[in-house]
Amino acid sequence: MSAHTNPPAPFAGVNATWIYTLGSIVAVYVLLDLLIITDLLSSFADTRSRGMLALVLVSVAAAATRIRYCWFLRSDSGSGLPHIGWTIALFAPAVISWGIAFVIPEGSFFAAVQLWFSGVLFALVASRRLRWWLILLALVLTLIPILVSGMAGDRVELGERHPATVLITIYSLVLPIMLISSLWFWRVVARLDEARSLAAELAVTQERLRFAADLHDIQGHHLQVIALKAELVERTLATKPEYAAEQAGEIRLIAKEAMEETRSLVSGLRDVALRDELENASEVLTLSGAACTLEISSLPAGTDAQRVLAFVVREATTNILRHSNATEASIALAPARGGFELTVKNNGVGEEPGRDGGSGIAGLRARLADVGGTLTADAGRPGAAGHRSFALTAWVPEGGPQ
Incomplete structure (x- = not known):
């Protein structure tokens, strides 16, 4: 008789919850990046600027690395960062885009916000003690080129040429809350699943202990009686053979009764008179x-x-x-x-x-x-x-x- 375990279904239970959570996070990033890249492509078509083309390419690279980095969110915060190479890949295009924001004032907002998106994502996999400090640092760095561009007199022009700015600003501000709440819900479901598994293991353990106690009550008692009667047979075999034979017969009956009660115990049908x-x-x-x-x-x-x-x-x-x-x-x-x-x-x-x-x-x-x-x-x-x-x-x- 072979034993095997069935792997968990990929779209059932806690795995399904993680897939939905990951899908919603990725969908938010994809939506924001598509709005930014589409607007930047429109600006490039109007200006044919090499700087704008570079910003489009860097934005695409930043979006791709962020989507891949989302897979690391499943591990609990503080359990260890991903390999340093993935973190470098996450921040490299975002930092380049942030630097371009100082060179291309008309695209400063979309260029600078790339660092905000990547910084928030990194804060979610870092230690919880540092999470909000990292988010605050990312916000301050993101605002620097935007404020520089505003002081240079490009704020009105920016709002006119990029109508998606308001929408992206709103989503960017609520992005940390959206992601943290999604991961919090996922971890609650994971803890509930762990508790359910633990409860099932405890139920199995309790049933094993109950069965062991029942088996002890049956076998311990009968074996003790068999040992006692066997000792009586040994003592009386020479002097009282008929009595010894009677006790030997009782030993056989007791052994048979023990076997029957053990079978009944296994089948759950044992009823003690x-x-x-x-x-x-x-x-x-x-x-x-x-x-x-x-x-x-x-x-x-x-x-x-x-x-x-x-x-x-x-x-x-x-x-x-x-x-x-x-x-x-x-x-x-x-x-x-x-x-x-x-x-x-x-x-x-x-x-x-x-x-x-x-x-x-x-x-x-x-x-x-x-x-x-x-x-x-x-x-x-x-x-x-x-x-x-x-x-x-x-x-x-x-x-x-x-």
Whole structure:
């Protein structure tokens, strides 16, 4: 069985959002550059000036490098600038155009604005701490040749010969806000996509932990019982062959039951019978040498409550078999405090249990919390042999989570 992963669709999800964002930014630059180049070509057709022709060519080069530089906007600000060669290519034609603005007064505005367009684009990929300082620097440098041209008396002529000046001025002033807001929206979508992916990974992890806990409850309990009964078979095989044969048969049945419950767990169809678990626990503890009493007043009606209490019985029984030398044990289930209370006690804990009673009990506490229940573990004072009693008490509400 082979496994493969499908690549993300280029026009779906967060990739589509970036394509639309990039497309809108490029479209704004293309529109502004087309207006400028068209107007400059018109001026060149009237004057046949070599300086105007040079300005047209430099403007085309600046527009091309800006469009290519837009692809670097996808990386978050401050994560590193593009290769220095791309930055030089971005500013070289814009700086040349800015210098031409001092030589050709009639085209000073369109020549100087090339540096503004490139400076704003560079500020968006630079560090956020420097972004607005870079934009301010680009604005000041852009205004220098325009003001020089205005003081030379060319302001009226400029407005008459270039009717697109007003439109380009307006778009140029709002350009930083337009681009920053577009990139901000894109980054919000990217963060939401990351959060969605993280939530999916956490859901998978939680399901794995739940499955691991269920598998621990099933296999740990059954394997412990099988080990106990196998030890009984080994001890009684010579003296009580019939009893040993009976225990061997029970080992086979327990192993079969473990396999069936594991299959049911995998398919999500496992349903624990609480009464059966209580009776099996009492029998197993008795076989281990602990005189066990079982008291069942009534059972909760809810399947969730029965299921979690059955897990408590499993875990408590397994812990007694593994970690104690109990000679007495008791299991009691009765209504209490508007719900049901299960208490499992034994007198064979050799050392003071941890505060959480081990990872198994900590897992049970989490299970009970899911249905609105509680779990307490209490150790009594050591007796003459150094052993202490230990009681595990689980409570669940009758009507489910409160």
